[in-house]
Amino acid sequence: VHCINYTWLDIISLTTGNSIIGDQYRWPTTIPYYLEDSLEMNAKGVILKAFEQYRLKTCIDFTPWEGEKNYISVFKGGGCFSSVGNRRVGKQQLSIGSNCDRLGTVEHEFLHALGFWHEQSRADRDDYVNIMWDRIEPGKEHNFKTYDDTVSSALNVPYDYGSVMHYSKTAFNIASDPTIVTKIPQFMDVIGQRMEFSDSDLLKLNRLYNCTTSSTFVDSCNFEEENICGMIQGPGGNTKWEQLSSVSGGPQSDFTNQGQCKGKGFFMHFSTVSGKAGDRAHLESRFLYPKPGSQCLQFFLYNSGAADDLLNIWVREYDKVNPEGRMKLFKTISGGVMGSWELHHVNLDVRTKSRVIFEGVKGKLPSTGGLSLDDINLSSASCPQHIWRLRNITGLLATTPPGTKLYSPRFLSPAGYSFQDRPGYMATYFHLTSGPNDHSLKWPCPWQQATMLLLDQQSDIRRQMSMQRMVTTDPNKLSSDGKEYYWDNPRKVGSLVTEADGSSYYRGPGTGTSVFLSHSRLKSRKFIKGDDAFFLLSVDGERFTFGPNRQGHKSEGVNSSICQERGVHQTVHFRLHCADCEIWWRRNYGVGLFFRSWAWPLSSSERNFECFRIPKHFGQFHAPNLVGTVWSGPLPLPT
Numbered sequence: 001v002h003c004i005n006y007t008w009l010d011i012i013s014l015t016t017g018n019s020i021i022g023d024q025y026r027w028p029t030t031i032p033y034y035l036e037d038s039l040e041m042n043a044k045g046v047i048l049k050a051f052e053q054y055r056l057k058t059c060i061d062f063t064p065w066e067g068e069k070n071y072i073s074v075f076k077g078g079g080c081f082s083s084v085g086n087r088r089v090g091k092q093q094l095s096i097g098s099n100c101d102r103l104g105t106v107e108h109e110f111l112h113a114l115g116f117w118h119e120q121s122r123a124d125r126d127d128y129v130n131i132m133w134d135r136i137e138p139g140k141e142h143n144f145k146t147y148d149d150t151v152s153s154a155l156n157v158p159y160d161y162g163s164v165m166h167y168s169k170t171a172f173n174i175a176s177d178p179t180i181v182t183k184i185p186q187f188m189d190v191i192g193q194r195m196e197f198s199d200s201d202l203l204k205l206n207r208l209y210n211c212t213t214s215s216t217f218v219d220s221c222n223f224e225e226e227n228i229c230g231m232i233q234g235p236g237g238n239t240k241w242e243q244l245s246s247v248s249g250g251p252q253s254d255f256t257n258q259g260q261c262k263g264k265g266f267f268m269h270f271s272t273v274s275g276k277a278g279d280r281a282h283l284e285s286r287f288l289y290p291k292p293g294s295q296c297l298q299f300f301l302y303n304s305g306a307a308d309d310l311l312n313i314w315v316r317e318y319d320k321v322n323p324e325g326r327m328k329l330f331k332t333i334s335g336g337v338m339g340s341w342e343l344h345h346v347n348l349d350v351r352t353k354s355r356v357i358f359e360g361v362k363g364k365l366p367s368t369g370g371l372s373l374d375d376i377n378l379s380s381a382s383c384p385q386h387i388w389r390l391r392n393i394t395g396l397l398a399t400t401p402p403g404t405k406l407y408s409p410r411f412l413s414p415a416g417y418s419f420q421d422r423p424g425y426m427a428t429y430f431h432l433t434s435g436p437n438d439h440s441l442k443w444p445c446p447w448q449q450a451t452m453l454l455l456d457q458q459s460d461i462r463r464q465m466s467m468q469r470m471v472t473t474d475p476n477k478l479s480s481d482g483k484e485y486y487w488d489n490p491r492k493v494g495s496l497v498t499e500a501d502g503s504s505y506y507r508g509p510g511t512g513t514s515v516f517l518s519h520s521r522l523k524s525r526k527f528i529k530g531d532d533a534f535f536l537l538s539v540d541g542e543r544f545t546f547g548p549n550r551q552g553h554k555s556e557g558v559n560s561s562i563c564q565e566r567g568v569h570q571t572v573h574f575r576l577h578c579a580d581c582e583i584w585w586r587r588n589y590g591v592g593l594f595f596r597s598w599a600w601p602l603s604s605s606e607r608n609f610e611c612f613r614i615p616k617h618f619g620q621f622h623a624p625n626l627v628g629t630v631w632s633g634p635l636p637l638p639t
């Protein structure tokens with residue numbers, strides 16, 4: 001258990017390291033990018049996800065290229081590669097090739113572009129690792145060169161075995177023997193992680209770009225400090241939330257430290273043992289200023305009260321019309337699973353200055369405990385759709401023979417597809433299964449992106465190094481024998497599965513990875529806490545029509561275009577092209593279209609998504625006249 005609080009040191013000095021020296025190599029903190037058509041569809045979704053992580057954890061932001069002189073153009077080349085730093089060449093290419101469509105890999109390539117070499121290229125690396133030159137594939141030795149302190153800087157951050165910029169022990173090896181041997185043996189299986197930015201990666205990047213705040217981060221609290229992160233007891237209640245480390249009716253300890261850190265381990269508790277029905281207490285956040293768009297509130301709740309005790313999640317929004325604030329209720333949680341810390345997500349939609357309010361309400365039934373809160377995070381992102389909690393995972397791993405598959409319950413995605421995945425030997429696969437809406441769905445299933453995330457239960461979302469993989473359903477993909485469509489209706493291409501309770505359904509083929517996470521990495525970080533692990537699962541189709549719009553960032557859609565099946569197909573922007581548009585998406589004001597590329601530049605703040613289906617054969621087109629409705633202001637989310 002790590003009991004150390006996280007702080008950023010403020011000292012900057014130039015010593016030897018892996019960042020390129022020279023202001024000419026810096027990008028502006030908002031980097032123009034273009035996603036080329038050559039990219040795989042899944043890669044595009046992963047790239048946008050990586051941008052979300054940059055926004056959450058650093059001050060680096062990404063914006064669709066609008067004709068700026070220098071920009072990063074992402075394409076599918078032969079592998080994953082990038083130049084180091086801003087080379088000021090106009091269109092600077094960065095390759096996300098086959099099998100590069102992983103979050104850690106995309107973050108890694110963009111760190112190169114932002115100005116970082118590999119961690120083992122630091123001038124001081126020989127103090128920390130031995131390079132086994134005779135085991136390196138001949139001709140690949142240059143990958144292990146170092147950069148001295150005239151060209152590179154470590155930004156006063158110590159050598160980091162856990163960097164996402166570090167090679168793995170077997171990089172460019174001839175046989176199976178390692179090419180990199182860490183001087184501290186415990187780090188042999190640490191080097192080469194491609195999960196997420198490490199703390200040092202973030203520290204270096206934030207120093208290099210003088211970040212003082214991240215682009216979209218909103219708030220995080222684990223209630224360890226006495227000031228409880230600036231949260232207050234709101235005026236609306238007649239009782240209070242208390243900062244405690246143990247409650248006789250439960251929980252016995254907090255979630256953050258599981259009671260294992262002396263003098264630490266606090267949570268907020270609303271007792272319902274005494275008092276009368278209707279008693280309430282308001283725990284209110286400080287003023288928050290989230291970026292408009294969707295936000296996700298994540299927290300752990302321990303319910304030891306009565307079944308009719310309630311937790312209400314409110315937001316009080318302040319604007320000119322409502323200077324005292326206007327209350328909006330987002331969720332009510334009652335009863336629920338007793339006797340353990342449970343993970344909850346609430347989607348918020350906040351546009352102005354606001355406070356988040358946790359309201360505890362005592363019910364009529366007798367109680368021996370109450371409601372407890374810990375590890376709150378509010379971030380600018382959509383919440384995962386489903387939580388799959390794996391209890392007693394150590395025992396599960398010990399007793400499960402290698403190769404055994406474990407299937408999650410079936411979940412229904414908003415698009416109507418049900419899915420499941422399995423971590424067998426820490427492999428994860430995504431399957432479509434038969435569900436109640438199959439008759440009204442389009443088959444083969446078009447362009448749904450599934451995200452499977454194993455949560456790093458570190459309390460601050462900015463420091464979480466969760467492992468995630470994404471899979472996209474390509475409706476044109478064929479089965480291995482070429483006889484049927486891979487993502488077709490599971491009733492047609494799947495096999496019948498009968499559950500222990502006698503219920504049955506069809507399960508289609510699965511796609512994913514057999515190397516999702518090694519067992520040693522699984523035991524690192526805080527993937528397992530209290531012997532439980534959480535998979536967060538989502539299936540998302542809108543990502544391909546909206547891109548980062550959902551985060552309240554600059555829209556990347558069609559400025560103004562009407563593309564119709566019969567004849568009219570116009571746009572005001574010459575860069576708009578509708579190649580491969582053949583997917584429909586419905587909105588409450590019509591039918592939308594799907595673009596193969598969404599990275600065309602825009603100059604107006606007005607957005608329009610009044611779009612229609614375009615047949616594939618139209619290809620690229622140019623049309624000068626505007627026809628259609630211009631949609632102003634923030635985009636409405638699809639219903």
Ligand SMILES: [Zn+2]
Binds near residue numbers: 108112
């Ligand atoms: Zn690299």
